[in-house]
Amino acid sequence: MSELEYDPNLHTAELDAREDHAPGDEPEESAGHWVRNSNLGLGFSIVLTLAAFLAVGSHLIWGPAVGVALIVLAIGQMGVHLVFFLHVTTGPDNTNNVLALAFGILVVFLIVAGSIWIMGHLSHNMMPMDRLMQMQP
Amino acid sequence: MFGKLSWSAIPLDQPIPLITSVVLILTILGVLGLVTAKGWWPYLWREWITSVDHKRIGIMYCLLGSVMLIRGFADAIMMRSQQALAINAPGYLPPEHYNQIFSAHGTIMIFFAAMPLVIGLMNFVTPLQLGVRDVAFPTLNSVSFWLTASGALLVNVSLFIGEFARTGWLPYPPLSEATYSPGVGVDYYLWAVQISGVGTLMTGINFVTTVLKMRCPGMTYLRMPMFCWTVLAASLLIVAVFPILTATLAMLSLDRYFGFHYFTNTAGGNPMMFVNLIWAWGHPEVYILVLPAFGIFSEIFSTFSGKPLFGYRSMVAATLFICIVAMMVWLHHFFTMGAGAAVNTAFGISTSIIAVGTGVKIYNWIFTMYGGRVRFSVPMLWSLGFIFTFVIGGMTGVLLAVPPADFLVHNSMFLVAHFHNVIVGGVVFGLFAGIDYWFPKAFGFRLHEGWGKAAFWFALVGFWVTFAPLYILGLQGMTRRLQHVNIEEWRPLLDLSLVGVGILIVGAVCQVVMLVVSILRRDELRDVTGDPWDGRSLEWATPSPAPFFNFAVMPNVQGEEAYWDIKLRAVESQQLSPEPRYEPIEMPVNSPVGFYTAFFATVTGFALIWQIWWLAGLGLAAAFAGFVVFAWRDVHEFHVPAEEVARVDRARRSAREALLERLGQQGAAT
Amino acid sequence: MARRAAVGLAAAGLGGCARGVLDPVGPVGADDSAIFFDALMVMLVIVIPTILLAFWMAWRYRASNPKAEYLPNWSYSGRIEAVVWSIPILTIMFIGGIIWIGSYRLDPFKPLPSKSPPLEVQVVALDWKWLFIYPQQGIATVNQLVVPAGTPVHFSITSASVFNVFFVPRLGSMIYAMPGMVSQLNLQADRPALLFGQSAQFSGDGFSDMQFQVRSVAPAEFQAWAQAARGAGPMLDPAAYAQLMRQSQRVSPVTYGGVDPQLFQAVATQAIGPGPGPQPENPSHSGREVSTGGRR
Amino acid sequence: MSDLGLPAAVETLRRVREDPHRLGHRGHGPDSPVEGAGHGATGPARKRIVVGYGFWIFLLSDIVMFACFFAAFAVLRGATAGGPTPRDVVELPRVGLETAALLLSSYTCGLSFAATNARSLLWTQVFLLVTGLLGLAFVGLELQEFISLAARGITPQRSAFLTGFFGLVGLHGLHVTVAGMWLATMMAQVQVKGFRREIVHRLICFNLFWHALDIVWIGIFTIVYLMGVTP
Numbered sequence A: 001m002s003e004l005e006y007d008p009n010l011h012t013a014e015l016d017a018r019e020d021h022a023p024g025d026e027p028e029e030s031a032g033h034w035v036r037n038s039n040l041g042l043g044f045s046i047v048l049t050l051a052a053f054l055a056v057g058s059h060l061i062w063g064p065a066v067g068v069a070l071i072v073l074a075i076g077q078m079g080v081h082l083v084f085f086l087h088v089t090t091g092p093d094n095t096n097n098v099l100a101l102a103f104g105i106l107v108v109f110l111i112v113a114g115s116i117w118i119m120g121h122l123s124h125n126m127m128p129m130d131r132l133m134q135m136q137p
Numbered sequence B: 001m002f003g004k005l006s007w008s009a010i011p012l013d014q015p016i017p018l019i020t021s022v023v024l025i026l027t028i029l030g031v032l033g034l035v036t037a038k039g040w041w042p043y044l045w046r047e048w049i050t051s052v053d054h055k056r057i058g059i060m061y062c063l064l065g066s067v068m069l070i071r072g073f074a075d076a077i078m079m080r081s082q083q084a085l086a087i088n089a090p091g092y093l094p095p096e097h098y099n100q101i102f103s104a105h106g107t108i109m110i111f112f113a114a115m116p117l118v119i120g121l122m123n124f125v126t127p128l129q130l131g132v133r134d135v136a137f138p139t140l141n142s143v144s145f146w147l148t149a150s151g152a153l154l155v156n157v158s159l160f161i162g163e164f165a166r167t168g169w170l171p172y173p174p175l176s177e178a179t180y181s182p183g184v185g186v187d188y189y190l191w192a193v194q195i196s197g198v199g200t201l202m203t204g205i206n207f208v209t210t211v212l213k214m215r216c217p218g219m220t221y222l223r224m225p226m227f228c229w230t231v232l233a234a235s236l237l238i239v240a241v242f243p244i245l246t247a248t249l250a251m252l253s254l255d256r257y258f259g260f261h262y263f264t265n266t267a268g269g270n271p272m273m274f275v276n277l278i279w280a281w282g283h284p285e286v287y288i289l290v291l292p293a294f295g296i297f298s299e300i301f302s303t304f305s306g307k308p309l310f311g312y313r314s315m316v317a318a319t320l321f322i323c324i325v326a327m328m329v330w331l332h333h334f335f336t337m338g339a340g341a342a343v344n345t346a347f348g349i350s351t352s353i354i355a356v357g358t359g360v361k362i363y364n365w366i367f368t369m370y371g372g373r374v375r376f377s378v379p380m381l382w383s384l385g386f387i388f389t390f391v392i393g394g395m396t397g398v399l400l401a402v403p404p405a406d407f408l409v410h411n412s413m414f415l416v417a418h419f420h421n422v423i424v425g426g427v428v429f430g431l432f433a434g435i436d437y438w439f440p441k442a443f444g445f446r447l448h449e450g451w452g453k454a455a456f457w458f459a460l461v462g463f464w465v466t467f468a469p470l471y472i473l474g475l476q477g478m479t480r481r482l483q484h485v486n487i488e489e490w491r492p493l494l495d496l497s498l499v500g501v502g503i504l505i506v507g508a509v510c511q512v513v514m515l516v517v518s519i520l521r522r523d524e525l526r527d528v529t530g531d532p533w534d535g536r537s538l539e540w541a542t543p544s545p546a547p548f549f550n551f552a553v554m555p556n557v558q559g560e561e562a563y564w565d566i567k568l569r570a571v572e573s574q575q576l577s578p579e580p581r582y583e584p585i586e587m588p589v590n591s592p593v594g595f596y597t598a599f600f601a602t603v604t605g606f607a608l609i610w611q612i613w614w615l616a617g618l619g620l621a622a623a624f625a626g627f628v629v630f631a632w633r634d635v636h637e638f639h640v641p642a643e644e645v646a647r648v649d650r651a652r653r654s655a656r657e658a659l660l661e662r663l664g665q666q667g668a669a670t
Numbered sequence C: 001m002a003r004r005a006a007v008g009l010a011a012a013g014l015g016g017c018a019r020g021v022l023d024p025v026g027p028v029g030a031d032d033s034a035i036f037f038d039a040l041m042v043m044l045v046i047v048i049p050t051i052l053l054a055f056w057m058a059w060r061y062r063a064s065n066p067k068a069e070y071l072p073n074w075s076y077s078g079r080i081e082a083v084v085w086s087i088p089i090l091t092i093m094f095i096g097g098i099i100w101i102g103s104y105r106l107d108p109f110k111p112l113p114s115k116s117p118p119l120e121v122q123v124v125a126l127d128w129k130w131l132f133i134y135p136q137q138g139i140a141t142v143n144q145l146v147v148p149a150g151t152p153v154h155f156s157i158t159s160a161s162v163f164n165v166f167f168v169p170r171l172g173s174m175i176y177a178m179p180g181m182v183s184q185l186n187l188q189a190d191r192p193a194l195l196f197g198q199s200a201q202f203s204g205d206g207f208s209d210m211q212f213q214v215r216s217v218a219p220a221e222f223q224a225w226a227q228a229a230r231g232a233g234p235m236l237d238p239a240a241y242a243q244l245m246r247q248s249q250r251v252s253p254v255t256y257g258g259v260d261p262q263l264f265q266a267v268a269t270q271a272i273g274p275g276p277g278p279q280p281e282n283p284s285h286s287g288r289e290v291s292t293g294g295r296r
Numbered sequence D: 001m002s003d004l005g006l007p008a009a010v011e012t013l014r015r016v017r018e019d020p021h022r023l024g025h026r027g028h029g030p031d032s033p034v035e036g037a038g039h040g041a042t043g044p045a046r047k048r049i050v051v052g053y054g055f056w057i058f059l060l061s062d063i064v065m066f067a068c069f070f071a072a073f074a075v076l077r078g079a080t081a082g083g084p085t086p087r088d089v090v091e092l093p094r095v096g097l098e099t100a101a102l103l104l105s106s107y108t109c110g111l112s113f114a115a116t117n118a119r120s121l122l123w124t125q126v127f128l129l130v131t132g133l134l135g136l137a138f139v140g141l142e143l144q145e146f147i148s149l150a151a152r153g154i155t156p157q158r159s160a161f162l163t164g165f166f167g168l169v170g171l172h173g174l175h176v177t178v179a180g181m182w183l184a185t186m187m188a189q190v191q192v193k194g195f196r197r198e199i200v201h202r203l204i205c206f207n208l209f210w211h212a213l214d215i216v217w218i219g220i221f222t223i224v225y226l227m228g229v230t231p
């Protein structure tokens, strides 16, 4: 079966535009392309990371909104990693990988949001008053 | 040196576990002795223990599951008899023993009986139905199996050394924390489930990849047999939720071993979070069990009605629908915890919505029979028994999904009856049906009809006589997990339930006798055609038993029902398709890595349970060494020469030709 | 009223002489069981014909029946598909409505409508008995709950060790008792009756006997009982409570004539630490520590 | 064969071929997929795709496990039991260093992949080595952090908040450590065996794993550390 197939160049040369790609894989490019790709990823990441630290360390952002800014920056940076380091794209060759990713994100969302929602209601309903006070940092 | 372990760990003061385990140990020694005396070790090692063939692994899973099913059944017999005897009386099992029994029963049945059987059938059938030669990762598959076996072994070791958990099949803290459960019981639970859980997770990964990436030419998604769809859905659920189990148990372990405070009732720990997380796994888990069973029924209804499955598209949609919604309902296991009306409403409604997907399936199976020629063979009997039983169990499930109704029967015998109703009537019936259905493909002969039918009838009647009284007891306020009962009025129903267990025992005996009789009379039950049931999917295109490479030439699927299409074409033209050009086949080589991993997992698990740290360290180091050695392996495949392939396949073709001739005559006669 | 009768009938049919959740003595239980019964009936209307259809279909199209036509390719019908999806959807829409309205109406935290102010009872689940504190009366009981008939009772429930569930089957809704948490439950008994209550969540070796009697008595009788109890008998002082926290089984009902008014709060906020769990009384069996908890 | 004959009608065959489930199947258009694509029409996918995809699925499951620890952290965050609060635990400069180390290691890991694709043994090894060293630096910083916290009596046994903190951060640290051991094994294999097919597959998987750990770290430094000091 698949084993009979033979990788002549042992790398991506034989990948065809119409076939599925393994995650993290891409059609053959020159080494320069990959380096450029990594450089871009690094650049974006540095900017986003610095922005996050800056948001905390300075007073550029209205206090209560800092958390939101951090979350947005984190999501952005995860996206950067996915695209530039994990080579996730929207191409048809990537459909299956992206679908799996979407499924994973759905699961993570359900668990985290569901748990926080449920636990929030439980605590809100039943935490005795002075313990509730103690919970406020 | 030996951590908490000492001679007093052996329950010399408790006759029942002691005698059981001595008998068990003697049996095992006897079997091992027999194997040694007969010199079967090399054969076992070569052909089974190190095998990476999905069919062999599937069979070993089923064997493990069946043995554990019997162990779980023994526990069930003890529970039902204890409750019948312990009405205003102590009965014969003291609480610390009885509590181990229901915990072990639930744990064993779910993790080590139902899961291995389900995964066993998945393993055996999926690659055959997809028309390929193995799963995506054959060696990993073997690792999965052996890890499951390792977990099962640990659970059974607890019988003889130490104790098992006394906290239920899902050990709610703080009861399961070190303060309230200082013994090793919960640790046995944690490591046994953790180890087998890792195995299951790898199975899930393996089968998602197999179904999505390993299909024979022409097998587009919407041509896959229904069973493959349910395997995909169940595997996706495994991948999505087994990590939750791993994480939750890891947190409880940290609490117990290192004094963390995830779930303690001190220092701000939050036991409700355990309940929340464990059900985020636990509810999807029951659909992991039942979805493949649905797949089995789909195959059987269609085959034994002589028709394609009714509403295939709806079935696919319903399966995926259940798969997704199953992850959004977990709170229904703790409606009574106090999350409030808004949360209860949301989860109550999402729970009951699952009934829509399930209902569609039920109706589609019914309409598959419409206009068919229904043959009441054993698998079909189980399937009809399933519809009857499951529909009622599902209905009581929807009752539990209504929060105010659940406020009355949460944790009651009504609940116990509900889940046995769906698990036994859905999963276990499905597994028995599937085993009967695919047995000839695995071993080359059919199971005996008469004994199979007897087993079915006793199981069906026994089930209802056992569990119908529990529904009523639940409505009378009887709660679950009672070691003894203080209410005299419940006696008649408890006695009736015990009678039901008696009938179930007869059913189980019939099942075993069926197996023995079939083996003894295998020559007259032989399936020479490879297609004993007039099947419709690709597994029936292979000879029985299937050769280790499954298909000499990978099939090329051209229609919705892959094999039916080929078969019709052959009948129509009264000849087989021309002989293909045989080419050498590459197959994965056997590997001891699964057995090796599981061996060290068992040792490490045992060491951690008894806190023998040096041994645990040693086990982990050996595991890493094994990983490196395995990674160094160079030969991954071997070639089956074309002549060998041709020889096997020509034998198959001649059987087919004979079949064709007979069919042709029959066709002419009608 | 007809509904009540129907529920009663079902209770009789299902329950025989033993009284269960379908034979409630209070408004909460009545609503719970009415909802149970409605949902059950609606589904039976669907489910029974479904089962019959399945059997009929299998029988009608049995292979040995020459009269049945054979449609080897019939596998799709848009109309049937539509019906097949609609039946469960419609049923579930109705049940969803019940769920929605019922969850809000019967929220255990919601006070019951009544002219008389509710009786306050604080409940502490201990290993393995129930402590009931009557803050308004200044008394406490163990394994015995006395309530005035016709008056709503507001329970505040916590646990001093592991999880339990507070449940009086014939009064209706149950709710968890959890350490560090205070759950609330509002119940009412309509008439004098002798009921049994229990824990509905497994809590360890003594769980099977974690039951209590519930006496619903006429309000005057309740007052008399509380008056008599006050000051009489043992007091629930810190020492007595510390003793009570230890594991014990089959504890007979006790009445305390006095109780620290802050006790419940102290337990719920964990100012008083949780129960100690098993204290090995037997020679140790490594890995199998068992507390007999004074079991007889 | 059963007692039942097959409906051997030409008519039947025609109908089966003509889409019995009304799925509306058409043949694939002019861009019909190539062999080994794994789309279903052309047989099993190539090993490279199968391995990569399987590992991808594993990564998703690993992320789900982290999600549970994140959820636990979020729930326990306020339960300080009178002990240290998030503010007392976070040292921003150290977190900055840790982040830098991990981010750079992701970068060098990406470069090693470029080198692998160019089949340059030397550069692959160099970049893998740098990746490993940066990972080691990360783990070292984290260990140092844990030790200095413990010296101040800040341990997971102190409160549920600290349990959640050490659990989540420690789990990530453990992952990085294991990944480091894998990396060492990989380097040895690349050296000895060269760019064989299965070695390249494993390198792809390793790359995926390393980057995924970096993604998890983004979540950690944002939610645990940075948001620990925001008002």
Ligand code: HEA
Pocket (backbone or CB within 6 Å): B066, B069, B070, B073, B076, B077, B079, B080, B102, B103, B105, B106, B107, B109, B110, B113, B114, B167, B168, B169, B170, B416, B420, B423, B424, B428, B435, B459, B466, B479, B480, B481, B482, B501, B504, B507, B508, B509, B511, B512, B515
């Ligand atoms: C897969 C799951 C599964 C299965 C199959 C069963 C099967 C049975 N169970 Fe169990 N049960 C649980 C899962 C399961 N159970 C769980 C999760 C709990 C909760 C535990 C807890 O409280 O924590 C529980 C609890 C539970 C209780 C405890 C109730 C209480 O809390 O008080 C009782 C009491 O009677 C019970 C009884 C039974 C009985 C009589 C059967 C019978 O139906 C068994 C019948 C068995 C057979 C019919 C199989 C016999 C074997 C063969 C025939 C060999 C097969 C051979 C071949 C395959 C060829 N179960």
Ligand code: HEA
Pocket (backbone or CB within 6 Å): B286, B287, B289, B290, B332, B333, B334, B351, B352, B354, B355, B356, B358, B359, B360, B362, B390, B391, B392, B393, B394, B395, B396, B397, B398, B399, B400, B401, B402, B406, B409, B410, B411, B415, B418, B419, B422, B423, B426, B427, C043, C046, C047, C050, C087, C088, C089, C091, C092
């Ligand atoms: C294979 C296992 C399995 C399956 C398939 C199900 C299926 C369902 N279960 Fe069950 N359940 C368990 C195993 C299972 N369950 C276990 C093990 C527990 C207890 C664990 C423990 O506490 O130890 C449990 C507990 C449990 C509870 C918790 C109760 C409590 O603790 O208080 C609830 C509550 O909502 C519930 C609901 C449901 C529902 C709505 C379904 C639905 O999926 C059912 C859908 C099916 C149908 C409805 C029938 C067919 C449909 C039709 C014919 C259409 C027409 C009908 C209608 C529209 C009603 N289950």
Ligand code: CUA
Pocket (backbone or CB within 6 Å): B016, B017, B020, B074, B075, B078, B097, B100, B101
């Ligand atoms: Cu049976 Cu212990």
Ligand SMILES: [Cu+2]
Pocket (backbone or CB within 6 Å): B282, B283, B286, B330, B332, B333
């Ligand atoms: Cu559920």
